[in-house]
Amino acid sequence: MSDELSLIALFISGFISATLLPGGSEALLVWQLNENIHSATSLWIAVTAGNVLGGIVTFLMGWGIACYYPLRVFNKPRQQQAQRWIQKYGALSLLLSWLPIIGDPLCFMAGWLKTRFMLSVLMLTLGKGIRYLIIVGLM
Template identity: 55%
Template sequence: MMELGAEATLLGLFISGLVSATLLPGGSEALFSYMLYQGQFAEFPLFIAVTSGNALGGMITFLMGWWLATRYPLKTFDKPQHLRAQRWLEQWGPLALLLSWLPLVGDPLCFIAGWLRGRFWLSMLMILLGKAARYLVLIAVVG
């Protein structure tokens, strides 16, 4: 059984992952890497905490796009990263969401996939896999 301090630390990592995956800035990779390097926690609980938070954040961003499209329909996007995300989604569909971990374009990918009414469950799976891949690479590099 984990101590309260350990649970609070994992909750903090979860929240860091969640905030990092929304349209707000965050640094879950740095916190996750630091915690891996410190070696005070097993890799698996850290991986689950940060991946679940980050994937949930991406899913929230997807749902924000879905909801906002019904309220404020736009014909086109104007920011370069939004246009790039739209092109990728139109070309690759939900598979483009495997790139949801990318800086600058990952959050717009999730948002625009929702806006374009991407296939819900497949989109959720691709977001989860994309987010998990980033942290698996960090485990391989740092852990």
């Protein structure tokens, strides 16, 4: 894989991992760290940027759907849990947006409940960035 394509692949993997689709950005990050083609900083920036952008897309999906279905009631336990967290802690809940299973519903629900966008993006970035920083630090 060429040098540029490896960073693009890591960005895309981070993006997919943060949307409602499953992904394996951590495994690709670890593999690329071991390949030593790029600096750890470059890899961290690429995967974090992709993951944050994916979280923003999920947030905006929630925002958009709320415009069309403002009275929709969520039935799934993960959605209800995410709704409770966002209602109780607001955008701070998005520090946990990197968590498997609950992270995507948190981003979606934050958008659906129309939390403050810039604060939400900041919390998304901090949570996701710190998670990848820990992975980089362990390698």
